[in-house]
Amino acid sequence: MTFNRRRFLAGTALATIASAGCLQADDESGTGTGNGSRNGDDDSEPTTAVPEDPRVDDPPYDIEEQPSDPGEWKQLLLCENMSGDSDLEFQTVPAPRADLLLRTAETEAEAYAVRALTSAAEVREVFELGDGGSDEGPEEPIDAIDFEESVLLVVESGFGSGSVTHHWKRAEATDRGVHLHGCHTxxxxxxxxxxxxxxxxRxxxxxxxxxxxxxxxxxxxRRVHFNSTEGVVTVDAE
Incomplete structure (x- = not known):
């Protein structure tokens, strides 16, 4: 199987987008096609942001109310009825301190970002690995991942309690790459x-x-959609 190795580190530009709609982006260069691809080739790296539409929608599954008994509280309630039928293998991996995009985002709105790292060099740009690369440990060092077989996603969402984390339920292959589904705990x-x-x-x-x-x-x-061509996107808070 042959893989196309592409670089998709999202930029740090802030794209402010209302929750009910999205920014329309067109590539108006002579070689562009207006859909974010170069020369009309679906395998080409997007030359402009490919905004999600809709940006926000209702989850396509039922979410029940939390039980009144604290002993029955469900930390994964928002993902409980989400489909887990994944056609790509994935796993959350421990990682060293990262250079996060949202740390420099000056906004009072909700903010989201995802970066797709496709090489060890990109990993070293984002994570503080030290002079000798990532430390040896029980897990494979993240800069030693086989990027012919895997892509590393760095997903960010803000802002709120540090007790809330991401939980990922499934990963799907699309005609343009990867679609990851999950929820806040x-x-x-x-x-x-x-x-x-x-x-x-991973x-x-x-x-x-x-x-x-x-x-x-x-x-x-409330479900929010964003992708690795967009940099940081902001959404009006509820």
Missing amino acids: TPFKQTNDFIARHSVV VERPETFELARVSLTVGAE
Whole structure:
């Protein structure tokens, strides 16, 4: 199987997008096709942002109310009825300190970002690995991943309690790459800090890879979509 090796580190530009719609982006250069691909080739690296539409929608599955008994509280309620039928293997991996995009995002709105790392060099640009690369340990060092077989996604969402984390339920192959589905956890007890959350996910690389999409359920009636061509996107808070 032959893989197309592409670089999709999202930029740090802030794209402000209303929750009910999305920014329309066109490539108006002489060689562009207006759909974010170069020369009309679906396997080409997008030359402009490919905005998600819709940006926000309702989760396509039922989400029940939390039980009143604290002993029956469900931390994974937002993902409980989400389909887990994944056609790509994936796993959340531990990672060293990262250079996160949301740390420099100056906004009072919700903010989201995903970067798709496709080489060891890109991993070293994002994570603080030290002079000798990542440390040896029980897990494979993240800069030693076989990027012919895998892609590494760095997903960020903000802002709120550090007790809330990402939980990933399935990864799908699309005609342009990878689509990752998951949710925010809902712990019964939460800290009152106000931070950006992030997770690092290793996903099996499909034969064609241009971009990574994320659909993240953040509330019982709220799912947010964003992808690796967009940089940081902001969404009006509920």
